[in-house]
Amino acid sequence: AQSVTQPDIHITVSEGASLELRCNYSYGATPYLFWYVQSPGQGLQLLLKYFSGDTLVQGIKGFEAEFKRSQSSFNLRKPSVHWSDAAEYFCAVGAFPGTYKYIFGTGTRLKVLA
Amino acid sequence: GAVVSQHPSWVICKSGTSVKIECRSLDFQATTMFWYRQFPKQSLMLMATSNEGSKATYEQGVEKDKFLINHASLTLSTLTVTSAHPEDSSFYICSARRATDYGYTFGSGTRLTVV
Numbered sequence: 001a002q003s004v005t006q007p008d009i010h011i012t013v014s015e016g017a018s019l020e021l022r023c024n025y026s027y028g029a030t031p032y033l034f035w036y037v038q039s040p041g042q043g044l045q046l047l048l049k050y051f052s053g054d055t056l057v058q059g060i061k062g063f064e065a066e067f068k069r070s071q072s073s074f075n076l077r078k079p080s081v082h083w084s085d086a087a088e089y090f091c092a093v094g095a096f097p098g099t100y101k102y103i104f105g106t107g108t109r110l111k112v113l114a
Numbered sequence: 115g116a117v118v119s120q121h122p123s124w125v126i127c128k129s130g131t132s133v134k135i136e137c138r139s140l141d142f143q144a145t146t147m148f149w150y151r152q153f154p155k156q157s158l159m160l161m162a163t164s165n166e167g168s169k170a171t172y173e174q175g176v177e178k179d180k181f182l183i184n185h186a187s188l189t190l191s192t193l194t195v196t197s198a199h200p201e202d203s204s205f206y207i208c209s210a211r212r213a214t215d216y217g218y219t220f221g222s223g224t225r226l227t228v229v
Contacts, residue, residue: 045220099163
């Protein structure tokens with residue numbers, strides 16, 4: 001079955017500390033992987049995506065993610081967290097080509113301590 | 115570029131009335147639009163997929179007659195919640211797929227409260 005798992009529901013880090021948000025997927029074909037961020041009461045903003053090629057992808061706002069096929073993971077990282085990074089983060093795998101639907105993880109809520 | 119405008123951002127309606135939510139791609143043509151529902155502190159639940167000029171495809175368990183979706187043009191899709199009830203209160207988000215790549219752009223969402 002196709003699925004995306006984000007094991008951490010909540011994560012709290014201090015401002016300036018490093019961050020890693022975990023994402024594991026189960027998908028039968030080549031995965032198209034995404035990380036989105038959602039601020040309260042807002043839509044989703046794309047942070048980065050992986051389709052192929054270099055397994056370390058850079059995104060906006062200083063985020064990066066590494067695709068590890070052997071571990072079926074696509075973890076999101078940031079070396080130094082800012083207070084404005086507090087939000088909900090969603091990992092998703094896209095059914096491309098085909099239905100073009102996203103399968104979203106359950107999300108990780110990030111809290112940043114001053 | 116790649117902006118999706120969703121209106122209204124919030125709406126309060128009386129039980130039994132209908133509410134229409136619009137999703138517009140402002141600077142690109144959207145071959146496919148998706149409608150999601152999000153409950154508080156939960157992930158997004160795909161409700162339906164709409165392609166321009168054809169009937170929407172609804173996910174299992176989503177009432178077609180309750181949630182009417184129209185994708186009349188390559189830049190506009192609408193979701194109408196018919197005969198709304200308090201249990202329909204939720205956050206609804208649309209997204210649009212560009213024909214040129216696999217990037218999706220999300221609207222800012224609509225908070226629906228049925229009283």
